[in-house]
Amino acid sequence: MTNQTSSQNAMRTGYARKRAIVNGIVYAILAIMVIIWIFPIVWLILQSFNTETGMSTHLFPQGFTLDHYKALFSEENSQQYPYGQWMLNTFFVAVLSCVISTLFILMVSYAFSRLRFKLRKTFLNFGLILGMFPGFMSMVATANIMQIFGLEKSLFALVIVYSAGAGLGYQVAKGFFDTIPRSLDEAAKIDGATRNQIFWQIILPLSKPIIVYTALTTFIGPWADYIFVSYFMGDKSENYTIARGLYLMLEPESVNKQFTNFCAGAVLIAVPITILFVIMQRFYVAGVTGGAVKG
Amino acid sequence: MDYLDYVQMTKGQRLAYKIKSFFTSIPGAIKKFFMAIGYFIKKFFVGIGNFFKNYGSRFANGDAGTKLSYIIMGAGNMMHKQFMKGLIFLAAEVAYIYFMITFGSFYISRIFTSDLVLLSSKVTRDGMQYGTATVGRVVATFTEDPRTGVDKINEAIPYDNSNKILLFFILTVLVTVAFIGVYIANTKSAYATQKIIESGKKPESFGNEIKSYLDERFHVTLLTLPIILLLLFTVLPIIFTIFMAFTNYDKNHQPPGNLYQWVGLKNFAEVFYSSPKKSATFGKVLLWTLVWAFFATFTNYIFGIILALLINKKGIKFKGFWRTMFVITAAVPQFVTLLIMRLLLDDHGAINSLISGIGLPSVRFLTDPNIARITVIVVNMWVGIPYTMLISSGLLMNIPEDLYESARIDGANAFQQFTKITFPYIFFVTTPYLITTFVGNINNFNVIFFLTGMSESAEGYYVATKTDLLVNWLYKLTIGTEKAYNLAAVIGILIFVICAIGSLITFNMSKASKNEEEFS
Structure with missing residues (x-):
């Protein structure tokens, strides 16, 4: 009897030890991976407080200062690198395109999710095909069009580029609308509500999460886009948005002077965007897996 | 072959059968693809026929x-x-x-004018000839040459x-x-x-x-x-x-200031054969684009799932902490992380000073074209793995726990559980995601541009480096002094064709393999 329990105990401790070893290995792997992944970001933050200016050959900073953050907005530096102006530009473009895109996306998604009409399938297929054209394939043509409409090197051209095609991004919101029970619509219809009223007064109040998600993604988009700004604005640096502006700081002739300022500028915009992304990661997952995660 | 034959096979035979049926399904999928196109064309013409029929009958029956x-x-x-x-x-x-x-x-x-007389030196130098179909018109002023009596062009202005x-x-x-x-x-x-x-x-x-x-x-x-x-x-x-x-x-x-002309299929011919340098560049860039897309997609996919499994493993504590650490790297705007990476991996950057600090020769991560090809794939893993981890951890939690329980009772070990339950489940759910990622990687401008965008064109390439994808080549053709807009347009169309055919065929095949899954 005692013999048996002791052998059972031995087995259990053997099993526990094996599991502890496996877990230890997993912890070690995770720790190494986290260091690899977080190191560049920590390095960026540290460099932004470095007392040395420009590219440093030291891996770690030699002192602590806030000078680079001040330099970003200083008169002297703003002549060539108007960081504050870039921020305002980006904010302007982001707000406008966020409002337009969100409205469009919600309208189109609701129409495709709830309404049944003759050309619905055709439109959905066309949307699929249009979505396969790489975004900047027609960049030259778009720039020509903007020029003819008198929007050359203008921020409005960016707003139009970011929001005019928004109707194509209906998938995520449509997937969300599809999950709202149809019985709600039917009950409202019996009570005499029109589809317009159902959209504004029943579906939208129930869709706060997806409205927030859509607004955030469309708001973040312009902060991270480089290529359209670069092509549309050419060398008109006062109309750059943040991504293009920061890239300008790293051009070979300026990188040595501007490197730490770049770090400070990158930290300043990365912090709010990172926070926004961490908040909405749940929706992001639901979005890319086509709503497969509805747990 | 029916179900009974299938269950009687040994494991090896089943695997062979599955592989065989995967490859035999390819012609079917392609056939289906073209049949779908044929069906679409048929429907289109029947639609047009009906349209005219109804149009006519409304007129005939109308008051x-x-x-x-x-x-x-x-x-x-x-x-x-x-x-x-x-x-x-x-x-x-x-x-x-x-x-x-x-x-x-x-x-x-x-849109299609040929009524221009272009003999002035300025325009003939550009290769315009009389009667070429041009977009827009040129106006010319004439004076009669007193000696010969022939009209002479003073000036030809677009x-x-x-x-x-x-x-x-x-x-x-x-x-x-x-x-x-x-x-x-x-x-x-x-x-x-x-x-x-x-x-x-x-x-x-x-x-x-x-x-x-x-x-x-x-x-x-x-x-x-x-x-x-x-x-x-x-x-x-x-x-x-x-x-x-x-x-x-x-x-x-x-x-x-200048007009452009219609040249028919000349640009396509240049990209495919008639211009040796451009067609060679196209071939090499296309091949590298596909190699890149394959590695970029699958390294991220596999390692992302493994990372998610590690974090979600039973008995691992601080799951939220581990996940947040990786999510943060995914959340920082991509151009920022990519630019940091470029600075770190620079010939005189922090990593190289670290390497030479311990006495090893420095590595030209981004400037040696062949090493750069590996570097961009590795950096892309750094960028992409947290995303895959984020997506697949959500999915992992959705797998019903009783599946694993009954597998354990039947004596399945951890590896078997992974290959028989976890992987098929994730693979099934993420097939559409995999396709979109593959297409996205074909068009992954950012990673290549921010890491190696400043490199010089490679030997034997027409305005491209060895790491450039088709989209990066397209971009380079349009900026600076190059301005080869016609060529860029051809590349754009070809990228679209590649992406569209690729995603339609894989979409069809994933449907076919789904049916096969039901069979086994």
């Missing part, structure tokens, strides 16, 4: 009003007492005719802006298509009202019809504005680009 509305739009509605609606149709017709007379006809007439003509030509075509739609709606509406009156009912009042745009026809209200903007700023530029591919719109033919 005087309906017949009149075939020429004067809105006449049918007005004669059936729907004045407002009739007036709107009439206004549309008048507006369209006015538009065509004052605007459209001019651009249609100038009179038009080719871009403007091409753009407004496309716009005119789009407006015409829209007008045809309105015109057909007009005949239908006239006939429908006629039928309602014949059956003794009252036609719908204008007020009610307006109201219906908030109810039965709410989709029209919702979709009109987004579709118009989509047409203007997405579809129109795409058509414009497609036209550009058939012109010689390059740095020598920049409007305003």
Whole structure:
């Protein structure tokens, strides 16, 4: 009897030890991976407080200062690198395109999710095909069009580029609308509500999460886009948005002077965007897996 | 082969069978793909046939009003007492005719002009010859040569802006298509009202019809504005680009100041065979794009799932902490992380100073083209693995726990659980994601551009480096002094064709493999 329990105990401790070893290995792997992944970001933050200016050959900073953050907005530096102006530009473009895109996306998604009409399938297929054209394939043509409409090197051209095609991004919101029970619509219809009223007064109040998600993604988009700004604005640096502006700081002739300022500028915009992304990661997952995660 | 034969096979045979049936399904998938295209074309023509049949039969069965509305739009509605609606149709017709007379006809007439005499030295140098089809016109002044009596050109000035003509030509075509739609709606509406009156009912009042745009026809209200903007700023530029591919719109033919000409398939021929350097570049860049897309997609996918499994493993604590650490790297805007990476991996960057600090020779991570190819794939893993981890951890938690429990009771070890439950489940759910990632990687401009965008063109390449993808090549062709817009347009069209065929075939195959999964 005692013999048996002791052998059972031995087995259990053997099993526990094996599991502890496996877990230890997993912890070690995770720790190494986290260091690899977080190191560049920590390095960026540290460099932004470095007392040395420009590219440093030291891996770690030699002192602590806030000078680079001040330099970003200083008169002297703003002549060539108007960081504050870039921020305002980006904010302007982001707000406008966020409002337009969100409205469009919600309208189109609701129409495709709830309404049944003759050309619905055709439109959905066309949307699929249009979505396969790489975004900047027609960049030259778009720039020509903007020029003819008198929007050359203008921020409005960016707003139009970011929001005019928004109707194509209906998938995520449509997937969300599809999950709202149809019985709600039917009950409202019996009570005499029109589809317009159902959209504004029943579906939208129930869709706060997806409205927030859509607004955030469309708001973040312009902060991270480089290529359209670069092509549309050419060398008109006062109309750059943040991504293009920061890239300008790293051009070979300026990188040595501007490197730490770049770090400070990158930290300043990365912090709010990172926070926004961490908040909405749940929706992001639901979005890319086509709503497969509805747990 | 039916189910009984299948279950009697040994493991090896089953695997062989699965592999065999995967490959035998490829021709089927391709056949299905082309059959779908054939079906689509058939449906398209049947649709056109029906369209004309209905169009004719409405005319034949229509009364005087309906017949009149075939020429004067809105006449049918007005004669059936729907004045407002009739007036709107009439206004549309008048507006369209006015538009065509004052605007459209001019651009249609100038899209394909050959009435230019170009003998002046300035223009002949650019290779323009008499009678070439040009977008826009050149105006020339003549004087008679007193000695020979032959007209001589003093000056030949491009009179038009080719871009403007091409753009407004496309716009005119789009407006015409829209007008045809309105015109057909007009005949239908006239006939429908006629039928309602014949059956003794009252036609719908204008007020009610307006109201219906908030109810039965709410989709029209919702979709009109987004579709118009989509047409203007997405579809129109795409058509414009497609036209550009058939012109010689390059740095020598920049409007305003110079016209460009129609050159037919010359640009496509250059990319495929007639220009050795361009076609060689295209071949090499295309091959690298596909290799890159394959590795970039699958390294991220596999390692991302493994990372998610590690974090979600039973008995691992601080799951939230581990996950947040990786999510943070995914959340920092990509251009920031990529630029940091470029600085770290620079020939004199922090990593190299670390390497030389311990006495090893420094590595040219980004400047040696062959090492750079590996570097971009590794950096892409750094960028992409947290995303895959994020997505697959959500999925891992969705797998029913009892599946694992019953597997454990049957004696399955951890590895078997992974290959038999976890992986099939994740693979099944993420197939569409995998396809979109693959297509996304073909177009992954950012990683390549921010890491190696400043490198010089490689030996034997036409304005491209060894790490450039097709999209990066396209971009380089359009910027700076290059301005080979026609070539860039050709590349853009080819990228689209590759992406479209790739995603349609994989989509079909994933359907086929799903059926096969049910079988086993």
